[in-house]
Amino acid sequence: MTKSITTDELAKRVVNREETLILDVRNTDEFDDWKIEGDSVEIINEPYFNLLDGVDAIADNVNKDQEIIVVCAKGGSSKMVRDLLEEEGFTHAYDLEGGMKAWSEHLEPVKIADLNDGGSLYQFVRLGKGCLSYMVVSDKKAAVVDANRMTGIYERFAEEKGVSIEHTIDTHLHADHISGGRQLAENTGGTYHLPDKDAEEVTFDYASLEEGTDITVGNTTIQVQPIYSPGHTIGSTSLMIDNKYLLTGDILFVKSIGRPDLAGKAEDWVGDLRETLYSRYKELSDDLIVLPAHYSFVDELGNDGSVKARLGDLYQRNSGLQVEDAQDFRKMVTENLPPQPNEHDNIRQTNMGKMNPEAEKQREMEIGPNRCAVHG
Structure with missing residues (x-):
């Protein structure tokens, strides 16, 4: 019988809100920065070196017949701690492979909706990093x-x-x-789309993503309509799908709004951010379902594991959309911001094609939470 569980198995538990006890044996500073979270997840942090001479440090918090999943940075230390727990009589100890x-790289697909003419919309939830990506399916494309x-x-x-990918799009x-x-x-023979204003320094060919130039998926009525919505970046472009769903990229989230400072242009882009959130989006239907590119809090996950909200509801409850005074808004999105994402500048350079790190380096660059939001 295997004593390891996969990220896929753990993700299903998190999404299904199953009671899960995790022992995280990383150093406390790493744990405090970034951890596995879920509505029904209980987590204990006890650094690995505190358990080498015995498991007394956690004995008061865990029953020996309780299931416990041991987690470390890369999967090595957790196996050793799992074995130590077994030796001490913990009969249901497992490690996370x-x-x-690995948790940072897991994507959990969730169906959002059926679209026109048999099309479908899926959200891919990156539970370990809060990233959200999407697939629009229609007519075998x-x-x-x-x-x-x-x-x-x-x-x-x-x-x-049974579909082929013909378009990839970055908002x-x-x-x-x-x-x-x-x-x-490149892998699928599709076309890569990127907003021109974010592509001034890129080193590769791309198709322009711009308002007024819709993208058709398959030969059906599924239209992807770009809507210019700057503020997080100067080129940020939202996507309206099937006239029902608004993919907001990193401009608007369920419980927060996008930050304008990741390219060092906070003061320049604040006005754009406010214009998008307080004017441009306000002109859209309240009944649009907002589908962002990130989430920050585990309680943003719905009962089906998806992250979404009605636009009109966000104008009622998202604190980032409640700041009437423009100067107060400017202060909120430029002062006392959370730390910027790890290696954010190198990640931008990589996404421009100016750097091409080895695969292992790319994994290391992404470690940690996304930190793309401003919380009012």
Whole structure:
């Protein structure tokens, strides 16, 4: 009987809100920065070196017949701690294969809706990093939006659905994770789309993503309509799908709004951000379902594991949309911001094609939470 569980198995538990006890044996500073979270997840942090001479440090918090999943950075230390727990009589101790590094890369697909003429919309939830990407499927064709670098996941999913990927789209130049959009387009023979204003320094060819130039998926009525919505970046472009769903990229989230500072242009882009959120989006239907590119809090996950909200409801309850005074808004999005994403500048350079780190380096660059939001 295996004493390890996969990230896929753990993700299903998190999404299904199953009671789960985790022992995280990384150093406390690493744990405090970034951890596995879920509505029904209980987590204990006890650094590995505190357990080498025995498990007394956690004995008061865990019953020996309780299931416990041990997690470390890469999957090595957790196996040793699991064995120590077994020796001490913990009969249901498991380790997470690949540790937090593997958890960071797991994508959990969730169906959002059926679209016109038999089309479908899927959201891919990157539970370990809060990234959200999308696949629009129609008439045996697909478009992928804001793809993560783990392109094989999208390719396998498309194969399972019997569709070919003909478009990949980035709503903006990402700074928190390495985009898989260009690589996925190369792998599948598709077209990679990026907003011109975010592409001034890129080193590769792309198709312009611009308002007024819709993208058709398949030969059906599924239209992807770009809507210019700057503020997080100067090129940020939202996507309206099927006149029902608004993919907001990193401009608007369920409980927060996008930050304008990741390219060092906070003061320049504040006005754009406010214009998008307080004017441009206000002109759209309240009944649009907002589908962002990230989430920050585990309680943003719905009962089905998806992250979404009605636009009109966000204008009622998202504190980032409640700041009437323009100067107060400017202060909120430029002062006392959370730390910027790890290696955000190198990630931007990679997404421009100016750097091409080895795969292992790319994994290291992305470790940690996304930190793309401003919380009012």
